[in-house]
Amino acid sequence: MDGFFGVPPQALFGQLLIGLINGSFYALLSLGLAVIFGLLNIINFTHGAQYMMGAFCAWFLLHKLGIGYWWSLLIAPLAVGLFGALIERLMLKRLYQLDHLYGLLLTFGLALIIQGLFRNEFGSSGPPYPIPRALEGGNNLGFMFLPNYRAWVIVASLVVCLGTWFVIEKTKLGSYLRAATENPQLVQAFGINVPRMITLTYGFGVGLAALAGVMAAPIYQVSPQMGADLIIVVFAVVVIGGMGSIMGSIVTGFALGLIEGLTKVFYPEASNTVIFVIMAIVLMVKPAGLFGSQK
Amino acid sequence: MKLKRKISSVAVALALSAGAAQAQISDGVIKIGVMNDQSGTYADLAGPGSVVAARMAVEDFGAAKKGMKVEILVADHQNKPDVGSSIARQWYDVDKVDLIMDVPTSSVVLAVNQITKEKNKALIVSTGATADLTGKACTPNSIHWTYDTWALANGTGSAIMKTGGDTWFFLTADYAFGHSLEQQTEAVVLKNGGKVLGKVRHPFPSADFSSFLLQAQSSKAKIIGLANAIKQGAEFGIVKGGQQFAGLLVFLTDVHALGLDKAQGLLLTEAFYWDRTPETRAWSQRFAKLHKGAMPTMAQAGVYSATLHYLKAIEAARTDDGPKVIEQMKKMPSDDQVFGKGRVRQDGRHVHDMYLFEVKKPSESKGPWDYYKVRATIPAEQAFRPEKEGGCPLVK
Amino acid sequence: MKHQRIAFAVMVALFALAPLAMYPVFLMKVMCFALFACAFNLLIGYGGLLSFGHAMFLGVAGYGAAYSAKVWGFAPEFAILFGTAAATALGLLAGLIAIRRQGIYFAMITLALAQMVFFFCVQADFTGGEDGIQAVPRGMLLGVLDLSNVWAMYATVLAIFAGGFLLIYRVIHSPFGQVLKAIRENEPRAISLGYDINRYKLLAFVLSAALAGLAGATKALVFQLASLTDVHWTMSGEVVLMTLVGGLGTVFGPVAGALVIISMENYLAQLGAWVTVVQGVIFVICVLTFRRGVIGELGNWLKKPL
Numbered sequence: 001m002d003g004f005f006g007v008p009p010q011a012l013f014g015q016l017l018i019g020l021i022n023g024s025f026y027a028l029l030s031l032g033l034a035v036i037f038g039l040l041n042i043i044n045f046t047h048g049a050q051y052m053m054g055a056f057c058a059w060f061l062l063h064k065l066g067i068g069y070w071w072s073l074l075i076a077p078l079a080v081g082l083f084g085a086l087i088e089r090l091m092l093k094r095l096y097q098l099d100h101l102y103g104l105l106l107t108f109g110l111a112l113i114i115q116g117l118f119r120n121e122f123g124s125s126g127p128p129y130p131i132p133r134a135l136e137g138g139n140n141l142g143f144m145f146l147p148n149y150r151a152w153v154i155v156a157s158l159v160v161c162l163g164t165w166f167v168i169e170k171t172k173l174g175s176y177l178r179a180a181t182e183n184p185q186l187v188q189a190f191g192i193n194v195p196r197m198i199t200l201t202y203g204f205g206v207g208l209a210a211l212a213g214v215m216a217a218p219i220y221q222v223s224p225q226m227g228a229d230l231i232i233v234v235f236a237v238v239v240i241g242g243m244g245s246i247m248g249s250i251v252t253g254f255a256l257g258l259i260e261g262l263t264k265v266f267y268p269e270a271s272n273t274v275i276f277v278i279m280a281i282v283l284m285v286k287p288a289g290l291f292g293s294q295k
Numbered sequence: 296m297k298l299k300r301k302i303s304s305v306a307v308a309l310a311l312s313a314g315a316a317q318a319q320i321s322d323g324v325i326k327i328g329v330m331n332d333q334s335g336t337y338a339d340l341a342g343p344g345s346v347v348a349a350r351m352a353v354e355d356f357g358a359a360k361k362g363m364k365v366e367i368l369v370a371d372h373q374n375k376p377d378v379g380s381s382i383a384r385q386w387y388d389v390d391k392v393d394l395i396m397d398v399p400t401s402s403v404v405l406a407v408n409q410i411t412k413e414k415n416k417a418l419i420v421s422t423g424a425t426a427d428l429t430g431k432a433c434t435p436n437s438i439h440w441t442y443d444t445w446a447l448a449n450g451t452g453s454a455i456m457k458t459g460g461d462t463w464f465f466l467t468a469d470y471a472f473g474h475s476l477e478q479q480t481e482a483v484v485l486k487n488g489g490k491v492l493g494k495v496r497h498p499f500p501s502a503d504f505s506s507f508l509l510q511a512q513s514s515k516a517k518i519i520g521l522a523n524a525i526k527q528g529a530e531f532g533i534v535k536g537g538q539q540f541a542g543l544l545v546f547l548t549d550v551h552a553l554g555l556d557k558a559q560g561l562l563l564t565e566a567f568y569w570d571r572t573p574e575t576r577a578w579s580q581r582f583a584k585l586h587k588g589a590m591p592t593m594a595q596a597g598v599y600s601a602t603l604h605y606l607k608a609i610e611a612a613r614t615d616d617g618p619k620v621i622e623q624m625k626k627m628p629s630d631d632q633v634f635g636k637g638r639v640r641q642d643g644r645h646v647h648d649m650y651l652f653e654v655k656k657p658s659e660s661k662g663p664w665d666y667y668k669v670r671a672t673i674p675a676e677q678a679f680r681p682e683k684e685g686g687c688p689l690v691k
Numbered sequence: 692m693k694h695q696r697i698a699f700a701v702m703v704a705l706f707a708l709a710p711l712a713m714y715p716v717f718l719m720k721v722m723c724f725a726l727f728a729c730a731f732n733l734l735i736g737y738g739g740l741l742s743f744g745h746a747m748f749l750g751v752a753g754y755g756a757a758y759s760a761k762v763w764g765f766a767p768e769f770a771i772l773f774g775t776a777a778a779t780a781l782g783l784l785a786g787l788i789a790i791r792r793q794g795i796y797f798a799m800i801t802l803a804l805a806q807m808v809f810f811f812c813v814q815a816d817f818t819g820g821e822d823g824i825q826a827v828p829r830g831m832l833l834g835v836l837d838l839s840n841v842w843a844m845y846a847t848v849l850a851i852f853a854g855g856f857l858l859i860y861r862v863i864h865s866p867f868g869q870v871l872k873a874i875r876e877n878e879p880r881a882i883s884l885g886y887d888i889n890r891y892k893l894l895a896f897v898l899s900a901a902l903a904g905l906a907g908a909t910k911a912l913v914f915q916l917a918s919l920t921d922v923h924w925t926m927s928g929e930v931v932l933m934t935l936v937g938g939l940g941t942v943f944g945p946v947a948g949a950l951v952i953i954s955m956e957n958y959l960a961q962l963g964a965w966v967t968v969v970q971g972v973i974f975v976i977c978v979l980t981f982r983r984g985v986i987g988e989l990g991n992w993l994k995k996p997l
Contacts, residue, residue, distance in 0.1 A: 011513045018506045043795055091979060100795055101741050102978050105935065108928065109974025116967030123338055128554065131530075138532065144509060145532045219530070220503060232806060232924060239799045264497075264506040269469050272498040273810040276803040280788060283800050287792055371960070376823050377918045381716075389714055402822040406916060409826045470813065471820040498810075 014144035015261045021150045023257015024157035025212055029230070030237040030249035031161050032208035035168070038244030039181050039201050041100060042092060045107035046084075047234065048227025049114040050206045053080045054213025055222045056118065059129050069132035069218070076214045077207035084206025088199045111231075118224035126223035153215055160211065161250045168246055177201060236279040242292020252290065319614045321393065324364045327353075327602065328392040330382060330407070331422060333371035337399045339548040341422040344595040345397045347585045352602035361610065368392060372403050379403035380410055387414040393615045394419065394605060397598050401425035401472045411436045417617035419605060421597035424472065424544065426479070426680060429644040433687035435618045438625075438643045441597030442566045444476050445680040446649055447544055450564030450673050452483030454651040455518055455541055461489040464516035466507050467543070469496035473522050476543050480520055492516040508533065534560065546592045550654055550666050558666075561654040567593035567633060568652065568667050574632040590664040596633045601645070604629045637675065642687040649678040692864075694995050698943055699860070703853055715845050716913070721953050722852040723910040728933040728945030729859050730902035736940030737863055738895040739875030743798040744805025745903055745930050747785070750922030751808060752778035752904030757824040757917035758817055767830040767838055771851075771908040778904020779897060781808070786896035790889055793878075802924065809922045823918030827911060844913060851909050855902050860942060862898065871895055932970060935977045938984025943997050947985045 029051060036044045044050075057076035061067040067075065087110065095102045131149045138147035168174035180187045180194050188194045213227075220226060237256055241248030256275055263271040282290060329349050331341045346369050358365045368390065372379035379398070386392035387410065395411060398404050399422035408428060411418040418437040420428055426443040463484050467473040473496065481491055493514045495507050511519045512533050519533070520541045534540070542549075542563040550558045569579035569590040578599075582591045591599075608623040609615050625639045637647035652667040660666060682690050709718050727749055734740050756774030759765040765773060789800040812818045819825070829838035838844045862868050874881045874888050881888055911917045920926060929952065937948025952970075959966050977984065983991060990997035 011510065014509045014513070015506055018503075018509060021505070022503060091975070094979060101798070102982075104741075104795065104798070105931065106975060106978045108931075109971045109978065112928075112967050112971030112974065114971075116965065116969075116971060119334065119967065120965060123334060128552070138530075140532075145512075145536075147530045149530075150505075219505075232802065235799060236803055236806075239796070239803075243795075261506055265510070268495050268497060268507070269814055270810075273807055276806045276810075279803045280800065280807065283792065283796070283803075284788060287796065375918065375920050376821075376825065377914060377916055377920050380825075380914065380916055381720075384716060385714065388716070402820075402918075405822055406825050409915075471822050498813075 010144065012265065015265045016258060017144065017146065018150075019258040019261020019264075020254065021153055021257070022260060023254035024153050025216060025230075025253075026234060026237050026257050027161050027250050027253025028157045028212040028215075029209060029234045030241065030253045031164055031246065032205040032212075033234060033238045034241065034244065034246055034249040035164070035208070036202055036205035037238070038246060039168075039177050040198055041103075041181070042202070043100065043104040043107065044202075044205065045104055045231065046087070046110045046114065047107075047206075047209050048231030049111040050080055050084060050209040050227070051213040051216070051230065052118065052224060052227040053083070053114065054210025055129070055217040055226065056122075056126070056213075057210065058214040058217045059127050059222055062129065063127070069214070072214050073211065077210040080210035080213075081203040081207030085199050085203035088202040092202070093195070111228075115224055115228060122224055126221060126226070129217040129222050131218040149218060153219075156215065157212075160208070161253075164208070165246045165250060233275055236275045240275075240279050240282045240289055242289025245289065245291040248289060248291030319616070320363070320609075321615055322391050324366050324391075325358075325394075325606070325609060325615050326366045326368060326390065326392045327394045327396055327605075328368045328370065328382075328386050328390075329396050329598070330370050330372050330379065330386075330403075331397045331399050332374050333369070335374055337374065337422065339552070339589075340546040340592045341397055341399050341594045341598075344582075344586050344589065344591060345421070345598040347582060348591065348595045348599035349396060349602045351582065351585070352599045353606065356603055356606040358606065363606075363610070365606070372398070372400070374400045374403065376400075376402045376406040380406040383407045383410045384414075387411075387416055393417060393617070394620075396602060396605075397421050397594070398423045399594070401427075401475075404428060405432060408432055408434065408437055411617070415617050417605075417621055419601045421601055422594035425475065426685070427475075429640075429642040430680075430685035430687055433642050433685070433689055435689060436621060438601070438621060438639055438645060440601040440645045441593055442564075442649070443644075443679070444472075444479050444544075446566075446678050447564050448476065448479035448483050449680075450649050450651055450678065451520075451541055451543060451562060452480045453487055454564070454671050454673075455562055456484060456487040456489050460518040460539065460541070461487075462516045463489060463491050463518045463520055463541075464511045464514045465491065465494035465520045466504070466511055467494070467496055467520075467522040469498050476522055477520075480543055505531070512536065512538065546594065547590060547664070547666065548592055551589075551664065555655060555657040555660055555666065558654045559656045562651065562670070563654070564649055564651055564673075565593045565667075566647065566649055567591075567596040568650065568669070569596075570665065570667070571650070571669065574635075578632045600629065600631050600633045600637075603631050604639075640682055642682055642685055642690050644679055644682070644685075646675045646679050648675050649673040692996070694993075695860075695942060695997065698997060699856070702943065702946065703849070706849055706852070710842075710845055715841050717953075717957065719845060719848045719913045720910070721950050722848050723906045723913065724930075724933065724953055725946040725949040726852050726855045726906035726909075727903050728930055728937065728949045729856060730899045730906065731930045732934045732937075732939065732941075732945045733859055733862065733902070734895060734899040735934065736944075737868060737871050737875065738892060738899075740793075740892065740896065741798045741931075742789075742801040742896075742899075742927075743931070744785070744801035744803075744808075744924070744927050745899075746922050746924065746926035747805040747808040748778040748782060748900045748903035749907035749910070749926065749930075750812065750917070750919075751781050752907035753911035753917040753921050754812065754818050754824060755904075756908035756911045757827040760830060760912065761824060761827050762817075765830075766834065767832050767847075767912055770830070770912065771905070774908025774911065775901055775904040778907065779901040782897045782900020782904070783893075785900070786893045790892050790896060802927070805922070805924060805927055809919070809924070812919060812922050818917070818919075821919055823916055824911075825916050827915040827917065829912055829915065838912070848909055848913060851905065855905055856946075859902065863942065867891070867894070929970075932974055934984075936973060936984055938987030938990070938997075939982075941984065941986045941990060941997050944984050944986035951985065 054076045058072040061072045135149040135152050184194045237252050241252035263274045329346050333342050353365045370382045394417045396419050398420050404423035412434040420439050421441045424444050426445040428439045465477050467477040497507050518541050522543050542561050545563040579591050608620050612623040629637045634647045639645045651671040653670050731745050752774035755777035756770040759773045760770035785804050836843045933948035933952045934945050938944030986997045
């Protein structure tokens with residue numbers, strides 16, 4: 001049968017599903033970035049390195065402490081998030097009164113340091129990490145064989161993304177956060193510890209990156225370079241979605257995963273570029289991003 | 296730009312011993328520069344191990360006893376042609392290096408080859424794969440030692456065709472090296488009456504191959520030809536579904552990193568396996584003691600073999616002038632523990648037997664590094680592209 | 692400014708005499724990157740626009756020069772001109788897209804555009820993919836000077852570097868440069884004074900792109916190679932680092948920065964991945980405590996702008 005443009009529908013649905021899985025990672029990562037930028041106006045270039053740290057943390061927990069995947073999902077984000085909070089306290093804090101670009105440059109430098117250190121220690125191909133036993137195997141859906149683990153990735157990231165969105169947009173805590181970025185002094189006057197909130201928010205965003213790293217460890221190759229090229233793509237996702245918009249990043253992340261998946265079928269060589277082309281177009285037509293608002 | 300790092304100078308002239316080679320050695324020292332990827336993707340299959348192999352060759356040659364000073368320099372080209380060519384230039388101009396050895400990554404091979412020719416020095420490639428080095432890019436200053444894309448394509452391609460794997464799907468990386476490997480294997484498949492049901496070129500680098508593996512799966516081709524062994528291959532039930540993976544360029548260290556449970560059954564072609572004969576076993580165990588217990592790959596073994604032959608050629612020709620030594624290496628047959636007997640053709644191609652291996656099942660392996668069983672031997676004269684077909688101007 | 696003229700003379704003299712003691716190819720590399728950093732500095736230091744994609748100009752010009760010299764047989768002066776022209780055209784295109792936005796969005800657009808250029812270069816046939824364009828002939832300059840002679844090449848590179856530097860200097864100290872500074876300091880006020888700020892910014896952007904292109908085209912001839920490294924985003928990061936270390940917005944800063952960073956890469960090369968770590972540490976230190984950069988601090992100490 002001929003299907004769409006010569007591609008049988010089964011193959012197409014299979015690819016869309018894969019695209020959705022990749023989109024889950026884009027969404028998780030861009031969510032972290034959007035939280036950090038939207039609420040703190042910091043461009044966190046270190047995000048890719050923190051994602052990588054999450055994956056390595058999971059490996060370390062497994063190999064040195066015998067702690068498995070499920071606990072790693074909890075411990076790694078906490079550990080890396082703590083590290084992130086430290087960075088914020090010690091370094092980022094000093095740059096708030098300066099041009100935002102200095103924050104970008106600082107986090108860029110930090111990313112270089114972290115990646116270089118890991119590369120020194122582990123070489124450039126990293127250690128293997130197995131798929132957790134409970135999620136091994138898969139189901140034959142008719143149009144493709146869907147590994148259980150990949151299905152879990154989609155479900156888990158949807159839950160985390162929507163949960164985060166809910167907390168930020170619909171709860172009291174979230175409203176304090178949003179108010180604090182608009183007018184920190186006023187919020188502080190109400191007795192809320194703004195600097196601590198900022199530190200915790202940064203830590204949370206970083207934790208999200210680490211969570212994505214743990215989830216990536218069984219299927220993508222754990223290596224010191226794993227975040228480096230990914231971060232550029234995730235930036236594009238966040239910019240397209242609208243840099244401060246939480247929902248924008250989530251939707252754009254999944255959508256771009258789908259688009260990339262389709263490109264891989266029809267024109268695989270371009271699958272790396274398509275996101276940037278879209279970004280350039282969106283920025284020309286709607287400069288604040290699809291869901292963003294001019295600040 | 297990376298600089299040299301002197302690892303070892305072998306013996307200063309205890310050349311009080313008479314009859315020391317009164318050869319015309321430039322600056323009195325033979326300088327060999329091992330240039331490869333010391334910390335990146337290819338660090339395990341070549342990297343510091345190649346340096347170990349080179350040092351073993353210098354020792355086994357007995358340079359000290361013969362009163363010849365040999366110095367080994369090391370540099371990391373990071374798999375980039377600009378870094379590689381900078382190092383080559385500096386090595387030849389400033390450090391007076393006589394021979395550049397190893398060089399993985401075909402793009403760097405071509406750049407260094409160019410500079411070697413300009414400066415009229417010598418280059419021996421062990422890890423690099425491009426068959427162009429003995430084809431249109433051949434020069435009187437270079438030799439290609441261990442393997443090339445043609446030999447791999449021919450070995451894996453025709454051997455698999457003979458076992459009935461006649462429909463193929465290619466999954467290769469979208470850059471010049473990936474293209475050429477794919478083209479050469481495809482040519483072999485078609486020549487033997489097989490069919491190519493599809494190909495996909497994934498952008499390089501890529502982290503996730505699942506989408507492409509899915510396409511390979513739905514093509515229903517019997518054989519999926521992969522440029523590099525892939526971790527995700529096991530996830531989608533491809534082998535259970537009856538298809539088989541063929542590795543077009545796979546090294547022992549790749550199998551080690553994947554693990555036998557993921558790599559079992561993979562068919563691949565290599566020039567050397569540590570456990571193949573008692574000689575290779577003995578040599579490899581010596582190597583492993585010096586290299587953290589890791590067994591040598593064909594690339595590292597090639598460095599040993601080539602360095603040994605190079606030094607012997609210098610001794611015979613009584614000079615370390617680039618093209619003259621290369622010429623001598625082509626005149627003398629080579630013989631060592633590692634590759635056995637071999638010779639270097641006019642086009643710079645070193646010919647020796649190649650082997651088709653299959654990766655063992657976990658149950659068949661007695662321990663780490665016990666990974667291959669020999670499926671077929673491809674005799675030297677058939678393993679490499681016929682001299683006339685390469686387009687090398689040196690071949691009359 | 693007299694002291695700046697003196698500094699310029701000293702700089703040129705140093706570069707002219709250095710090859711007697713140091714490896715000329717290394718120095719030519721420093722000069723090319725110094726010009727690249729100066730071009731970048733024009734945009735950020737004086738225009739206030741942080742471009743995170745400047746590598747695209749360096750690389751495209753390199754490919755242009757390499758291709759025209761090797762395949763079309765252009766003489767070196769035309770190959771360099773062609774490469775520079777290619778970068779200028781790209782600069783115009785990129786500028787038209789990017790200028791409408793400011794600050795972080797501007798940086799992101801330049802990054803995205805540079806990525807597109809990178810992937811284009813990976814795919815396109817004429818760039819040779821990851822092989823790059825190799826064996827680029829240096830040719831005969833103006834039909835008389837054989838550039839394969841290292842001294843001839845060195846003199847040419849020095850002339851180009853000095854010329855490019857002088858051009859930037861003139862631009863900075865011209866009325867145009869003053870308006871740029873005004874726009875950087877206080878954009879709304881500049882608008883209210885009646886300046887068409889987008890045109891000024893675009894012009895600065897294109898100028899910066901052209902000079903970065905000049906650096907890239909020259910570099911391609913020096914190394915006789917154009918490769919993907921020159922269009923990769925890490926190259927964009929490097930030029931930011933060089934300018935930051937040297938001193939954003941100073942005249943001589945980028946030159947000092949280029950010298951520092953390239954020397955460091957050279958001498959620390961044997962430490963492998965530590966180079967990345969050291970670069971990162973330098974970035975962090977510069978941003979946190981050393982924002983004026985080497986030349987900036989020097990100028991502050993001397994109480995004269997450098």
